[in-house]
Amino acid sequence: MAATQKVESLSSKSREYRDSDEEESNTVTMFDVLHGGTKEKIVLQRLIVAAPLPHDLGDGTEIGARYEKFKFQLSKKYVCENMTGLLLIYPSCLLHVIESSREVLLSVLEDCSSLDAPKVVSMTHNLQSRLFQQWSYKVLNADHGPGNARDLLEEEESTETLVCTVLSALHKLADQLETSKKALPGPVLDENPELIVPQKVLQKLLAQEDLHTPERHLQMYCSPLHISMDFGQVIRSRVLTSV
Template identity: 60%
Template sequence: MASSQKTRKYVSLGKRSVTEEEEEDMLSMFDVSRGKTTERIVLQRLILIARLPQDLADRTELGAHYEKLNFQLKKQHMLDNMTGLLLIYPSCLLHVIESSRDVLVSVLKDLTDMQQQPDGAFLEASKVVLMAQNPQSRLFPQWSYKVLEEDQMAGESKSFEEEEESTETLVCCVLSALQKLSEHLEGSKAVPGSVLDESPELIVSQNVLNKLLTRDELLTPQQHLQMYCSPLNVIMNAECSAFTRAPRK
């Protein structure tokens, strides 16, 4: 009789105990109320932009390069699921990567290596638009890329060419457009590429990205990696305490 009974695990909760099934229900309701997905990693989000060389004949080569990189990173970091979106414009690219810090650093290192290739790099100037620590949820359910054509840029507003917008305003425009695209994808099995074909107004403005590429306030991938890899020295004495970067040799 005892062997046929379902084994229950009890968890202490204040002055009473709850079963494992009740505990799972509570966790699920908590996650829903907080609007978060369960992650095995400390999720981070990286948004990169880069200028394409004018003589780049086949932009699909960039998509193939990042597909290969994504495959390699999945093998190296099996639990660090990588999601995001790569948009390849006629003159630049926008890359959103959501994963662990290790994966994001690998993407940054790969980008710097690509730019240093002597025999015709895929990419020229590049900038880090945003590095978000522990965002509440992912913007995209998987990683994919889309090559955008010139006619899809035809409806872009020219206001950013006529007015001098602040860097903060331009960054907010990028984030707002990505959020709208993410909301449009909710509850749908469609990939971002097909959604952008049907609704080109959801495409992040190429004009905005080109303006951001000229802004010195944004770090390059090399500068970001230098800051991340540079150790901190802690200086403390009777009068003051401060954190300083160790000098680079």
């Protein structure tokens, strides 16, 4: 009997220590907040969408303000699921990068119906880190961007290469943001126009037929799983776009 009580006492203390360690590991200190050490409470995903814009749009600030309002609405609906990213508004098209949870990204995909012929450039799951620490938008004019955009357009014909060009430019921008210690990418892009994804690359991407529309992507994303009992494999009915 005494031995049983001793085992139960040790087990109880072990649970207390384990609970204490778990509570400590989940605690976010002020140091973490100030130095960017906060832990993600969500499964982080990244969505990149491109879409053409009408010629009579004006200076583009209206669409930027519209998405700023939409982001605010999402932040109220999904309180603990911070949305970061970048919206680049060109004279003829836009490029939108969104980093957040699955639910937020699905809401953004559903909202894309308000755009004219949008395309999903990339959808990446289970990210380890964010490219951007805040969400912001920047309106670009025809003079923004690298000077060799025509050469880029001639060299990069395949969809895969064009998508890689977009992703490479975004990662270089994120690296420059970290190096310069600036919170928003706008000033960094002003100082380093070569980091801007060329508008002609996006125009070329929007002409590719193998890129999915948000509606098509949602259909694939929400499609049921087919389970093969013979091979013990779980196969999604359609392949998701993920670069």
